[in-house]
Amino acid sequence: MAGDFPDPSITKVGDTYWATATSSNWGPAFPLLKSTNLTDWDLVGHVFPNELPAWADYYFWAPEISQEGDKTYIYYTAHQKGGNLAVGVAVADSPAGPYRDLGPLVGQKDGSIDGFPMRDEKNELYLIWKEDGNSVNQPTPIWAQRLNEEHTALLGEKKELFRNTTPWEGNLVEGVSMIKHNGYFYAFYAGNGCCGHNCTYGVGVARAKSLLGPWEKYEKNPILTKSEKWACPGHGTVFNRGNRWYMLHHAYDTRSFEFVGRQGVISEFSWTAAGWPEFRQGGSVVTKAAPMVPRNLNDEFTSATLLPSWQWPVEERPTVAVRDGKLYVTARPQHSGAVLGQHTTTADYTATTTLLNPAKLPVGTVAGIAAHGDPENTLAFTAGSGKLQLWQLEKGKQKNLSEVKLPATAATAITLRLRAQQGNQFRFEWSIDGGKSWQNMPGVTGSINGSYLPPWDRGVRAGVLVKGPATATATFENFILENELVTAQGEGK
Template sequence: MPGDFPDPTVTKIGDTYWASATSAEWGAVFPLFTSKNLLDWELVGHVFPDKLPDWAGSNFWAPEFYQENGRTYVYYTARKKGGMLCVAVASADSPEGPYHDHGPLVGQEAGSIDGFAMPDENGDLYLIWKEDGNSCHQDTPIWAQRLNDERTALIGEATELFGNDVRWEGPLVEGSALVRHNGYFYMFYAGNSCCGKGCNYATGVARSRNLLGPWEKYDQNPILDRNEVWKCPGHGTVAEMDGRWFLLHHAYLAASHEFVGRQGLLSEFTWNAEGWPEFERRSPQAAPLTNVSELNIAEEFEGDRLGLEWQWPIGQQPTTKVRDGQLHLQAGASRLGALVARRTHVATYKAATTLDFANLPTDTFAGLAAVGDPYNALALMAGNGQVQIWHVKSGKQQCLVQVFVDPCDTITLRLEVWGGQRYRFAYSTDGATWQPLPTDSFSLNGTYLPPWDRGVRIALVAQGAEGNSATFNNFIVRNHR
């Protein structure tokens, strides 16, 4: 799963594998993918495609499936508005939805994250989760507590299973995913720092005859660690296919790292003579994509709505119309304005869009942006007879360059980036001759763009008075190794 797909989860329902991943601060929330072979995935929907749960405001992390009696449950993390991180649950009559949210199950003072539902040896269903103590310089115990018959509330007392007490785990253990095999419960879990340039995440495993313990950690942990290609592998879910065992987990590609985000990898493991899982060479064996052009984007806005791949900042879903091969994006007044975005798949690429320039309303700007989040972006914008480069950092917007353009019906804007860091911008009024925008140096530096937990997106942007709109004719991304 190339691009920004952290904390991936997978389960088999009938003859189909279903997968999802962390959405963080991008909607729509919790993508739903299907596959017959664990390799070829199709995006078919979202758990929360439009309306968010009323109680939740941000940090939509780590969904996990549980299927029972024909009903699908998704246990997930989100932050209560004005409050702590919680584990919550939504359910549906079929895995594609629609899902009904049942609200939070647990929200400890330090926060509760990474919920996973697992039946014990007697068939009673328990929720396993992490107390987010590292957020306040405390330990991070893994807890278990029984779920009610409706699977929508906790009952009884919570039991602590284990915490971060081994050196490699650093300040935390998290991301629990359980499977039962040959009389043992096995818990795959992640330890240490998940994200960003300085991450040192890795994967460990523990086992127990009984769900509530005692749990034994493998003395050869971590069983999955970095290599020269992939960094910080962790937080995954187990899948079995034709007698082979896999962990669907995330890792950073060392060559592009935080600029693309944590990508979804499938790593195969076997069971050794002592009954422990083993990965070949103790590191991800996935090869980086050699033909990145397969992930190129050539969007001509066919049909009558945007495709499922498009995203927007949580709580800021824009008003869009797709008709006659054009996207009409209603403007927003703050910072960058309204935007729709796509994940990046590599750190070196070109992106372009052609928009109706003559019909842009006065004081409305539209264009193309590399976006970490709405507070951090580099954008090439057209409006008021000009082309401008906007630098947005920590919510402060600055116009770095402005160039007046002769009147024309359409204008094509182009963004080029190398290694996620060096940016150049150009425009064309005839689709053939490019005019580079002057900057103080050869290129602009975009090192500041990615947040600690997310990769960079490429967005179409419309900024101006609400009610005004911009019209885009295409969206093109060409990837390079």
């Protein structure tokens, strides 16, 4: 599942697999992807495509998609307005939606995350979740509590199943996915550090005869660790196809790491004679996975609405319109402006856009192409106020890197290009003849280091921005993203 899809979850409805994943502080919240072969995934929408749940504002994490009868439920984590992280739930009559939010189920003082539904040996419904103790330097208990059949409220008292107690788990256990197999409940879970270049994530497993325990952790944990190709596997959902068992989890490609983000990977496991899961290749993520086809985009803005792959900062949704083969974006004055971005799927990629009528942008308005980290961390190449400017926003502070007078020949259209290598090295160029010839900005002789861009839990997006007064609008004619597949280190080519 190429791209930034952390904490992926999967279920099967009919002959179709449905998946979702963390969207964090990118909107729309929680992508909905479907596949019939577990290899080719189509993004078909989002759980919350327009309005966010009334009780939540940001950090949309760890959705768990679950089919019960003719209803699809999404258990998810979000930051509660005026509070901390909480587990909520939404329901739909179809996996494709539309979803109706049922509100938060649990929100402890230190935060509650990673909700997972499970029925016990009496077929009674429970919610499993993690208390987010590591956020305040405390242990991380995994709790279970009865959930009513309407999926709207917890019942009775919560019961601790287990917590981080062994050295490999570090300061946390989280992301529990449960199955029942051969008389046991199995809890697959993640431990240690999830994110960034120094991540230490891995997968462990525990089992119990009864849902409420006692739980026994496997003495050979962790059962899934890094390979040369994939680093820090963890937090996913276990599923089977007949007699074959798999886990959809996330991991970093060791070439692109945090710059693309945590990508969806399926790993197969079998069962030992003693009844424990054993992943292939000795417990590390398979290095030679199925060949990945880079996902490219050529958006000529001919659809009636914005394509579902476009994203924006979840708290700063831009005002946009698509008509007559053009994208109209209304400016925003704060941060890096009005932002739209696309997932990148490889460490090397090229993004191109054509900005129409840059000379007619109102004074104080700039528009162009950008590598987006978050609203306060951006690397942008823009036109406006009679100039072309290359600038960066780092921790909210803007620095101009180069500028040149906008030539008169670019008054009606200018094409801007961003090229990335190794995920964090960027070059920018411009063209006034539709991309037949390209020009560099003065004084910029090498690549610009964008290592500062990605937040701890997200990858970089490539896209457009418009910054200026909210009365201004910029017009784009196209956006093209070409991802170049470069063989990762672990494949030895």
